[in-house]
Amino acid sequence: MNANTHYQTILGSDGKPAFVVMPYSDFINLPDAEQTLSITAQKLIGRRKMAEVGLLQAWREHLMLTQTEVAARMGISQAGYAQIEAAKRPRRVTLQKVAKALGITLDQMGY
Numbered sequence: 001m002n003a004n005t006h007y008q009t010i011l012g013s014d015g016k017p018a019f020v021v022m023p024y025s026d027f028i029n030l031p032d033a034e035q036t037l038s039i040t041a042q043k044l045i046g047r048r049k050m051a052e053v054g055l056l057q058a059w060r061e062h063l064m065l066t067q068t069e070v071a072a073r074m075g076i077s078q079a080g081y082a083q084i085e086a087a088k089r090p091r092r093v094t095l096q097k098v099a100k101a102l103g104i105t106l107d108q109m110g111y
Contacts, residue, residue, distance in 0.1 A: 055110055056085045056095075059102055073101035 007026075012018035053061075060070055071081035074097055084090055084098060092111075099106045 054085055056090070056098055059104065059109060060085070063102055065102070070098070070101050074098070 006023060008021040009017050010019040010021065060067070067081050067085065068078045071078045074081065084094055087094075090098075092106075095109065095111050096106055099109050102109075
């Protein structure tokens with residue numbers, strides 16, 4: 001049997017499949033994966049313009065994370081992360097660290 005067994009199915013409250021968790025490398029190889037990622041970034045960028053929130057905040061909220069959670073993933077304080085999120089022009093190396101903590105790429109982030 002050659003079935004792919006490293007996917008996880010998450011059931012909804014009705015007992016039916018609601019989500020499938022898969023390795024990112026498999027997702028990115030799906031047809032239209034790049035378009036899906038681009039659409040997500042465009043929606044977040046649009047939200048940023050409409051609601052006047054920064055792109056880092058838009059991504060963090062989209063991923064349903066708190067500043068404290070992202071800060072912990074980065075090994076810094078919540079106050080330190082808040083300063084990064086509030087920065088008008090964060091450094092590229094800082095953006096790379098935030099992207100890693102969010103589990104996305106810098107390209108996905110829209111920078």
